[in-house]
Structures are given as C-alpha cells and as structure tokens.
Amino acid sequence: MLIDWIIFFGLAVVAIASGIGLLLSKNAIYAALNLIANFTAVAIFYLILAAPFIALAQIAVYAGAIMVLFLFVIMLLGAERLGGTSTLRWQRPLAIVLGLILIVETVLVFINRSGAIAPIVEVTADFGSPAAIGESLFSTYLLPFEVISVLLLAAMIGAIVLTRRRDQKA
Amino acid sequence: MVPIQYYTALSAILFTIGALGVLTRRNAIIVFMSVELMLNSANLVFVAFARSFQSINGQVFVFFVMAVAAAEVAVGLALIVAIFRSKHNINIDQINNLRG
Numbered sequence: 001m002l003i004d005w006i007i008f009f010g011l012a013v014v015a016i017a018s019g020i021g022l023l024l025s026k027n028a029i030y031a032a033l034n035l036i037a038n039f040t041a042v043a044i045f046y047l048i049l050a051a052p053f054i055a056l057a058q059i060a061v062y063a064g065a066i067m068v069l070f071l072f073v074i075m076l077l078g079a080e081r082l083g084g085t086s087t088l089r090w091q092r093p094l095a096i097v098l099g100l101i102l103i104v105e106t107v108l109v110f111i112n113r114s115g116a117i118a119p120i121v122e123v124t125a126d127f128g129s130p131a132a133i134g135e136s137l138f139s140t141y142l143l144p145f146e147v148i149s150v151l152l153l154a155a156m157i158g159a160i161v162l163t164r165r166r167d168q169k170a
Numbered sequence: 171m172v173p174i175q176y177y178t179a180l181s182a183i184l185f186t187i188g189a190l191g192v193l194t195r196r197n198a199i200i201v202f203m204s205v206e207l208m209l210n211s212a213n214l215v216f217v218a219f220a221r222s223f224q225s226i227n228g229q230v231f232v233f234f235v236m237a238v239a240a241a242e243v244a245v246g247l248a249l250i251v252a253i254f255r256s257k258h259n260i261n262i263d264q265i266n267n268l269r270g
Contacts, residue, residue, distance in 0.1 A: 001171070008172040012180050019187035019207060028199050035203050038184075042214055045177070049221040051229050058213075061236050066206065066243050073247045074199055077254050095193035099186045106182035110175050123221070128229055136230050148237045155241030162248035 007048065015041040028074045032067055039063040051128040177218035184211035198250050198260040202243075209239050 014037065021034035039062045046055035074080060126132055137145055184207060191204025213232045220228025254260050 004172050008176065012176075015180065016183055016187070019184050022200070022203060022207060023187055023191045023195070028197055031200050031203055035207065038207065039210060042184075042210055045214060046217050048172075049177070049217045051217045051220065051232075054213075054217060054229050054232050057233065057236055061240060062206070062210070066240060069243060069247055070199065070203060073251060077251065077260065092194050095190055099190045099193075102189065103182055103186045106185075107179050110178045110182075121224070123224055127224070128220075128226065132226055133229055133233065136226050137233070140227075141230055141234075144234060148234060151241050152237065155244045159244045159248040162245070162252050 004048075011041045011044055014038075015045075027080050029071065029080050032070050032074060035070075036063050036067050039067070050123050053128060053130045053133050174218050174222045178215055181211040181214045181218070184208075184214070196261050196263055198253070198262050198265070199247075201262060202246055202250070206239065206243070209235060 018034045018037040018041065022031045022038065025031045025034060039058060043055045043058040043063070046052075046058060188204045188206075188208035188211065191207065192201050195201055195204065213235055216228040216232045216235070220226065220232075250260055253265060257264060259265075
C-alpha cells in the first residue's frame with residue numbers, strides 16, 4: 001500500500017529531524033520541544049504497529065509528565081544556555097565517526113538477518129488493547145509489576161532526599 | 171504494511187542521534203534528554219517486534235521501560251538540581267570531583 005509508505009517516511013522524517021534538532025539546538029528549551037515532537041511521532045508509530053495502549057502511555061508519560069518535568073527544571077535553573085562552551089576538541093569528530101559506524105553495523109545486521117524476522121500478518125482487533133496488556137501484566141508479569149511500584153516509591157523518596165536543603169534538620 | 175526492517179533501521183538512526191547527543195553535548199540536561207531518546211528508540215524496536223511476532227510481551231516490556239524511565243528522570247533531575255545548587259553550573263566537564 002502506497003499510503004503506508006507515505007505515512008512511514010513522513011513520520012520518519014519528523015522523528016529524525018526532531019532528533020537532529022535536539023542534537024544541535026543551543027537552547028535547552030528548544031531541545032526539549034524537539035524531543036516532545038520526536039515522542040509524538042514515535043507514538044504514532046506505535047499506533048500503526050497495533051499498540052494503542054503504549055501509544056497513549058507514551059503521550060501521557062513521556063511527552064506529558066517527563067517532558068514537563070524537564071521543562072520545569074530547565075526554567076527553574078535558568079539553564080537554557082548553560083554548558084554551551086565546549087571543552088571538547090578531537091572528541092567531537094571521533095564521536096561522529098563512531099556514531100556512523102554504529103548506524104552502519106546495526107543496519108547491516110538487520111539486512112543480513114532479515115530471514116529470521118517473521119513476515120507481517122494481520123493481528124486481531126484486541127491485540128495491544130489495554131485489556132490484553134492488563135491481563136498479561138496482572139498474570140505473567142505480576143511480580144515485575146509489584147517491583148516497579150517499589151522502584152517508583154524509591155525514586156520518589158530519592159528525589160525528595162536529594163533536593164532537601166542541607167541546613168534544614170529532618 | 172511497512173516491513174519491520176525499516177522500523178529497526180529508523181530505531182538505529184534515532185539511537186545513534188541519542189548516542190551522539192550524549193557524546194558531544196556538555197549541558198547535563200541535554201545529555202539526559204539524549205538518554206531518553208535512546209530509551210525511546212529501543213522501545214520502538216520492542217513494539218515493532220511485538221507486532222511482527224504477534225506477542226504482547228514486547229508491549230508489556232515497553233510499559234516497564236517507561237516506568238523505569240520515569241523513576242530515572244525523577245532521580246536524575248533531582249541530582250542535577252542538587253549539583254546546580256552547589257556548583258551553579260551543569261556543564262558535565264566541570265563536575266569532576268566526588269566531594270560535594
């Protein structure tokens with residue numbers, strides 16, 4: 001289907017362009033906004049790949065909560081233009097060369113192994129629905145789910161402890 | 171339907187952009203956002219292969235990755251705020267001693 005390819009390459013251009021925008025933008029606020037555009041494009045990929053629950057969690061958790069936290073901290077610190085003076089000299093071209101090697105190797109691996117990848121077949125309508133994910137989450141993955149709740153609690157306490165001022169006695 | 175190889179190639183490109191961000195940027199917040207970009211590209215591969223193999227497990231794993239990323243961002247940004255309070259800078263080249 002031609003329309004599938006048009007949607008895929010349109011979204012891929014948006015995702016890669018916003019990623020490069022994150023990489024190159026001098027202002028941290030613009031970098032954060034580029035990253036939100038990237039997350040939204042990837043969320044639409046999730047919808048195409050029959051994962052509606054994950055797509056909406058991506059919008060709510062990543063583009064919503066996490067990026068709002070980032071923007072809040074950037075504005076709280078006034079850190080829009082901090083860290084601009086670079087002390088890197090020879091490291092930058094080396095990083096670009098290593099990045100290109102990483103891309104070429106990954107693409108080569110997937111081209112050579114394309115026989116091992118199952119062909120695309122149609123999935124049932126409830127594949128990736130919240131009900132299907134929830135069923136898996138509360139049966140097969142019950143223990144990891146509980147561990148995640150402890151992890152989130154630990155992160156919450158850790159954030160509170162780290163940002164507490166030293167002079168205040170607890 | 172676009173073959174899965176194209177999604178993995180896109181994910182590799184996004185991962186490399188994130189890795190380049192970590193390697194070349196000096197602002198700690200932008201380095202952190204690049205790490206999020208890398209996590210996100212890994213999630214894209216998980217969902218693509220979940221679709222390809224008709225298995226819901228990949229999507230459940232993405233859910234876990236999102237929860238871990240949320241916890242990581244909360245602690246990481248708290249660390250950045252604490253470092254900024256003591257050094258008034260978040261250039262990661264300046265953060266080179268363990269003593270606060």
